[in-house]
Amino acid sequence: MVERDLDLKAAAAVIGVGSTTLQLHLAGEHVRSDSARKYENWLAERETSNIFVLAQPSHDVEPEEATEDLPPPPARPRLVVDVFSGCGGLSLGFDLLGDGAHFRTILALDIQPKPIATLNRNAALLGRGDYPVGQTTDLTQFMNEAEFLAFYLQHVGGALNNSAIHTRLFGLRNGAFPEFLDAVADADRLFLDELRAIRSMPAWREELEALDQRALDQTSVIGFHEKLALPRPSRKVAGLPRLLWGEASSDPGEARPKKWKPDTTFLEVAQWEWDEEARTLAAKQEAEGEGQLIVSPRRVGGFVRFLNTESMRSVRKSWMVWHARRLQLRSELFADESFAEAVRTLYTETAQVSVLVGGPPCQGFSRIGRGKIRSLRDARVHVHGNAEAGDSRNLLFQQYVMVLGALRPDVFVFENVQHFESVVKVDGGEFQATDILAEAIANVSDGEANYEVASDILDASRFGIPQTRLRYFMVGVLARPGAASASMEALGCLALRRDREAPMALALAGLPAPAVVGGEIKGGDAMASLAMIDDSVLGDHPFVQWIRRPRPGATTAPAAVDAHASRAARADDAAFFSLMGPGKRWMDYRADAAPTIGELANLIDALLALPVSIYEVLASTQRKGLLLPDRDALKALRNRVDGALSLRLLLEHTGEKLGESHHLLGGNYMDKREGNHGDWVARMDASRPAKTMVSHMGKDTYAYIHPYAPRTISVREAARIQSFPDWFSFGSAALTDAFRMVGNAVPPMLSHAIAGKVAHVLSRREADRGAGRLKA
Structure with a gap:
């Protein structure tokens, strides 16, 4: 400038x-x-305009002549762990390398049960058996590396059907682990007994009846119970949600658990956690909203008052003892150095992980400090319920580093939003989030080995995927004596083969009209409905070959797909969609620079400036039907003469044809401009890669209007744009949940390309290790 x-x-x-x-x-x-x-x-002084295009122009890059050959597969697929997995887009690319011969995702973790259910459904299609690969788990629950390793080994023994792993795990430190599981189960049973006793009292029934039951459906009230793993109030028999260490190792029979007095320190932590969540909830009752949101603060306030009833004070006391006891039991086992050492030895001798994939949400970097990073691996027990933890989102980042330190894989792949590279401002200073991540990973070093990392912004559209999706990737390779340069290997994992551009049309090809959710058609029926694929129109583009590839173990691509379901459009919206050109946003139809609009505005302003007496004279002399509008009508007209006039005319036109005003003419919709949801309503261009699929599709898909039809895209179309193969099934997932998980996913076709590079790194290391050149 x-x-x-x-x-x-x-x-x-x-x-x-x-x-x-x-x-x-x-x-x-x-x-x-x-x-x-x-x-x-x-x-760059490139020609541009105010007209938004949905994707970057073609890169005009010739694809490389040949794909790099894969190395020979290992004797057994290398194990992969996927954290923050969602429905498994990132790990799926690894699982499909060599039709499953190179990698096997053995554990996937996510806090949301619905993406995990979809992941497990597709793991079964991959031949992983009935044991669930994905586990619904909050990573912030884990105290330290030893606890995560014990969890991993308990899981992997079942996933691999390897009873020897369980036998050895249960025998560590003279059976300390099964004793721990039984003690935790006793604590759970005692808490439930006390909770049921409280709920059987007349006071509970009276106080619960006085509560507006709709308060229990408020998002913040639900979140309060989820954060504390507290059963929601009801008259029914209470049951605990899925918990870390929620099952006993043996049948308790009829024995009643004994009461105990927990350590004061852990009791204080439990009290802090309850009170902190209660304070957060109380602040919600001060919020302001519009429409249906007006009643939300009032309902939350009603629940806050319910928390202060005699019954809920009894629940709080019982919960605190239960939670403190759980923390104490976990601390006593997993902070024990001999148990931690034994569980690590068992891990390295039985089911060591080769690759860790995933990436925590980036918001937590805003408050995490370098001192905290350095202390992560020094702490034997990481208790989160204290003020030092700060923003709970920081814990996700801390836990990613903890998992990396626990598993110590040869390679990790970290993915995040493009702006993860941005500068973060905090406490009057600023830092690069990427620098904090690199420093945290450096602290995972065990003295003999450390991770060398490389990072880059990858655009999916440059690798044959029909979507302009820019994301930050970091790859780390564990440097060991005798190995090749880990830094060069890390760089090589992101040096992907470029491919010719894939237009969005390829993702739409062969699909019939979708099932439309609305009216008599329910979402579940539409999602489960199978749509037949017309292979004759698909062509031979590499992207088409990818989405139509048979699943491992099958010989042909599926003849039909599920989840080809879209939302029903309002009649006025569908009429407006038909007027929009490919690649156009609704705000592209503004005409802020049109001189005519300025001239009309000036004319009305001049009329409004006339004295009132002139209006009276004109009114008495004008012919019938040619009366000058009164001042109020002129003012209303003047408010409509602005840059949005051309857009307004289109919306009025569609409304008049339907006999009612278009809903986008009401509210504050016309006030939206550049940078303020200007692309909220946008039609896609089939000749270019699509815009980025995002999780907001779970709420609405107005930004993803089909390029030909007057509707928004379907779940299957979005999944194809994200490069999910057609055999990938969404099963019983709701339409909103499926859109959300697709938007959050990493394109499997992109992760597959990275997996090929990682396979070469691991293959060389295994050859060096076999030849005695590399220290294990």
Whole structure:
């Protein structure tokens, strides 16, 4: 801007973005991708316009002549663990390498049960058996590396049907682990006994009846119970949700658990956790909302008052003792150095993981400090219920580092949003989130080995995937004596083969019209309905070969797919969709620079400036039917004459044809501009890669209007754009949940390309280890 002699406001006007947006971009903050692209085009002096395109233009890159051959597969597939897995897009690319000969995802973890259910369904299709690969688990529950390793070994023994692993695990330190499981189960049973006793009292029934039952359905109230693993209030027999260490190792029979007095320290931690969640909930009752949200604070306030009843104070006391006892039992076992050493030895001798994939949400980097990072692996027990933990999202980052330190794989793959590279401002200073991550990983070193890392922003559209999706990837390779340069190997894992661009049309080809959710058609019926594929129109593009590949163990691609379901569009929206051109957002139909709009505005302003007496004279002399509007009508007309007039005319036109006003003409919809949901309603362009699939599709898909039909895209179309093969099944997943998990996923076709590079690294290491050149 200095070189071009422009101030911030003038530069923003030339670029076509708001001055605030430009200021945020220059400060390294996140801005919408369309705004960032305008800035980049301006810097490069490329021809551009205010018309938004849904994808970057073709890179015009010739694909390499041949794909790199895969190394020979190992005797047994290498084990992969996927954390923050969602429905498993990142690990699926590894599982499909060589039709499953190279890698096997042995454990996948996510806090949401619905993506895990989809992951497990597809793991079964891959021939993984009935034992669930995915586990619904909150990673913040784990105290330290020893606890995670014990959890992993208990799981992997079942997943591999290897009873020897369980036998050895249960025999460590003279049976300490099964004794621990039984003690935890006793604590759970005692808590439930006390909870049921409280619920059987008349006071409970009276106080529960006084509570507005709709308060229990508020998101924040549900979250309160989920955070504390507390059964929600009801008259029914209470049962605990799925918990870490929630099953005994033996049948308790009729024996009643004994009471105990927990350690004061853990009791204080439990009290802090309850009170902190209660304070957070109490703050929600002060919130303000519109429409249906007006009643939400009132309902939350009713539940906050319910927390202070005599019955709930009894529940709080019982919960605190139960939670403290669980913390104490876990601390006594997993902080024990001899048990930690024994469980690590068992891990390295039985089921060592080769690759860790995943990436925690990045928000938590905003408050985490370097001192905390350095202390992560020094602490034997990591108790989260204290003020030092701060933002709970920080714990996800800490736990990722903890899992990496526990498993110590040869390679890890970390994925996050593109803006993960942005500068984070905190406490008057700033730092790179990537630097904090690299420093944390460096602290995983055991003195003999350390991770060398490489990172890059990868755009899925450059690798034959029909989607412009830019994401941050970091690969780490464990450096060991005698191995090749780990830093060069890490770089090589991200040096992927470029492929010719795949237009979105390839993801739509061969699919019939979808089942439409709405009216008499229920979401579950639409999602389960099978859509037949017309292979004759698909062509031979590498992307098509990928999505139509048979699943491992099958000889042909599926003839039909599930989840080809879309949301029913309102009649007025469908009519407006039909008027939109490919690649156009609704705000592209604004005409802010049109001189006619300015002239009309000036004319109305001039009329409004006339004296009232002139209006009276004109009214008495005008012919019937040609009366000048009164001042109020003129003012209302003037408010509609702005840059959105052209868009307003289109919406009015569709409304008039249907006999009612278009709903987008109401509320504040017309106020949306650049950087303010300007692409909320957008039609896709089949000739280009699609825009990024995002989790917001779970709420609405107005930003993903089909390029030909007057509707939004289906779940299956979104899944194809994300490169999920057609055999990938969504089963009983709801439409909203399926859209959300697809939007959150890593394109399997992209992770497959990374998996091929990782396979070469591991193959060389195994050869060196066999030849005695590499220390184990």
